Amino acid sequence: MYxxxxxxxxxxxxxxxxxxxxxxxxxxxxxxxxxxxxxxxxASPSDLIDxxxxxxxxxxxxxxxxxxxxxxxxxxxxxxxxxxxAKIPALAALAGGIGDPAVRNRGTIGGSVANNDPAADYPAxxxxxxxxxxxxxxxxxxxxxxxxxxxxxxxxxxxITEVRFPAAQKAAYQKFENPASRYAIVGVFVAQTAGGARxxxxxxxxxxxxxxxxxxxxxxxNWSADAxxxxxxxxDGLNTDIHASAAYRAHLVTTMxxxxxxxxx
Amino acid sequence: MPTVSMTVNGKSxxxxxxxxxxxxxxxxxxxSLTGTHVGCxxxxxxxxxxxxxxxxxxxxxxxxxxxxxxxxxxxxGLDDNGTLHPMQEAFRDNHGLQCGFCTPxxxxxxxxxxxNNPSPSEQDVRDWLEGNICRCTGYHNIVKSIQAGAAAMxx
Ligand SMILES: Cc1cc2nc3c(=O)[nH]c(=O)nc-3n(C[C@H](O)[C@H](O)[C@H](O)COP(=O)(O)OP(=O)(O)OC[C@H]3O[C@@H](n4cnc5c(N)ncnc54)[C@H](O)[C@@H]3O)c2cc1C
Ligand code: FES
Ligand code: FES
Numbered sequence: 001m002y003x004x005x006x007x008x009x010x011x012x013x014x015x016x017x018x019x020x021x022x023x024x025x026x027x028x029x030x031x032x033x034x035x036x037x038x039x040x041x042x043a044s045p046s047d048l049i050d051x052x053x054x055x056x057x058x059x060x061x062x063x064x065x066x067x068x069x070x071x072x073x074x075x076x077x078x079x080x081x082x083x084x085x086a087k088i089p090a091l092a093a094l095a096g097g098i099g100d101p102a103v104r105n106r107g108t109i110g111g112s113v114a115n116n117d118p119a120a121d122y123p124a125x126x127x128x129x130x131x132x133x134x135x136x137x138x139x140x141x142x143x144x145x146x147x148x149x150x151x152x153x154x155x156x157x158x159x160i161t162e163v164r165f166p167a168a169q170k171a172a173y174q175k176f177e178n179p180a181s182r183y184a185i186v187g188v189f190v191a192q193t194a195g196g197a198r199x200x201x202x203x204x205x206x207x208x209x210x211x212x213x214x215x216x217x218x219x220x221x222n223w224s225a226d227a228x229x230x231x232x233x234x235x236d237g238l239n240t241d242i243h244a245s246a247a248y249r250a251h252l253v254t255t256m257x258x259x260x261x262x263x264x265x
Numbered sequence: 266m267p268t269v270s271m272t273v274n275g276k277s278x279x280x281x282x283x284x285x286x287x288x289x290x291x292x293x294x295x296x297s298l299t300g301t302h303v304g305c306x307x308x309x310x311x312x313x314x315x316x317x318x319x320x321x322x323x324x325x326x327x328x329x330x331x332x333x334x335x336x337x338x339x340x341x342g343l344d345d346n347g348t349l350h351p352m353q354e355a356f357r358d359n360h361g362l363q364c365g366f367c368t369p370x371x372x373x374x375x376x377x378x379x380x381n382n383p384s385p386s387e388q389d390v391r392d393w394l395e396g397n398i399c400r401c402t403g404y405h406n407i408v409k410s411i412q413a414g415a416a417a418m419x420x
Contacts, residue, residue, distance in 0.1 A: 001285045001287075002285070003283060003284065004284055005284060006284035006328065008330075035287075035308075035327070036307060039325075039326075052331065076320070100311070100397075101374065101378075101393055101395070102321045102322050102323045102374070102396050103323070103396060105320045105321060105322055106322055106326070182395060
């Protein structure tokens with residue numbers, strides 16, 4: 001790992017301005033993505049602006065019609081939260097399936113959402129439930145937040161402070177996971193929401209997480225696994241790697257969608 | 266260089282370290298606690314698992330600076346004046362190790378599991394060990410060891 005300065009600001013405003021003044025700064029949350037990347041010298045920021053010193057970025061609350069999860073809340077805390085388990089059990093289960101216990105003890109929702117790894121789990125939940133990502137500057141709907149592979153609408157010095165998830169009438173997440181890392185080879189989050197059915201897919205597309213409108217329309221009139229069973233997702237634009245070909249991923253999208261709908265009940 | 270201070274196995278320690286010092290480097294190279302191992306550079310193997318403020322973490326993926334002020338327990342902190350911890354004893358009794366490289370991480374992960382789940386099923390143990398890789402044993406005796414260690418700890 002190349003050397004860097006470690007800064008520990010005690011407010012979001014101070015963190016944002018520290019990033020603004022750094023040569024090439026990066027926020028540090030759980031470090032479960034950033035530190036391995038730096039160890040492999042794929043990133044060499046001049047400054048790590050550690051968000052752990054900001055008291056107000058951890059916690060989960062019930063917002064009445066959903067849950068609010070602050071950015072530095074760990075995956076383990078979300079998985080174990082009685083509030084999340086009661087309001088959106090699919091989200092608690094998703095958090096409990098990220099990586100392994102030691103990763104879940106450090107990794108945070110803010111870091112996962114900001115990173116937008118094309119195989120990560122939380123982006124599928126954000127898009128599937130229609131979450132709102134709140135920063136120190138504005139509120140961004142999930143549909144506008146995830147803009148591509150490892151790309152988001154965030155500006156350089158913008159800090160995610162919390163993610164607001166509306167509860168759904170029904171929701172479930174199913175992933176076909178890489179057995180070594182547990183990242184999604186294909187993961188599908190389905191939800192029946194006040195605004196209609198939503199189907200979000202992670203792991204599959206070269207553009208990162210996205211929705212499948214054809215499946216959403218089919219589910220609008222008939223919430224059942226059968227409704228999507230004959231929808232063939234084109235393999236064009238899907239990832240091919242050592243884990244799975246694009247054609248196999250296309251097949252998995254429909255299979256995981258069917259399983260998720262069945263699991264949602 | 267910034268100073269980091271923490272409690273390691275009950276003792277207060279403090280040192281000036283470069284910000285890029287990983288917790289595992291600090292433990293091994295500054296404190297000579299070489300029981301915590303490094304088996305990969307991808308944060309996947311779990312040979313480096315220690316407890317920080319009571320929960321298991323991969324010390325290869327945490328800066329020493331992030332553990333400033335924390336309570337750290339390593340494999341060296343488990344024995345009671347030379348008497349092995351029941352979980353360590355269970356690994357010995359059940360042939361839960363061959364080369365032993367993964368063992369410190371396995372034991373530390375196991376203890377984090379039984380803290381919240383004192384009677385883990387075989388499946389609970391296998392799921393929990395997702396982030397701990399063993400190249401030797403095939404896991405069977407590790408799972409047996411952890412269940413036996415948990416039983417011994419229940420008394
Ligand atoms: C072995 C292993 C297995 C894993 N398996 C999975 C898996 O199955 N599924 C999955 O989804 N993920 C997986 N992960 C990734 C894990 O979930 C990470 O915790 C997560 O992607 C990043 O969160 P973090 O808090 O560690 O962020 P960091 O690594 O600290 O930061 C990641 C990025 O986000 C930025 N950032 C962090 N917080 C904020 C914020 N509040 N505002 C703005 N920017 C911010 C940082 O600057 C950095 O660019 C795995 C990781 C490992 C090491
Ligand atoms: S050395 Fe830490 S996970 Fe492999
Ligand atoms: S005993 Fe050799 S790696 Fe597990």
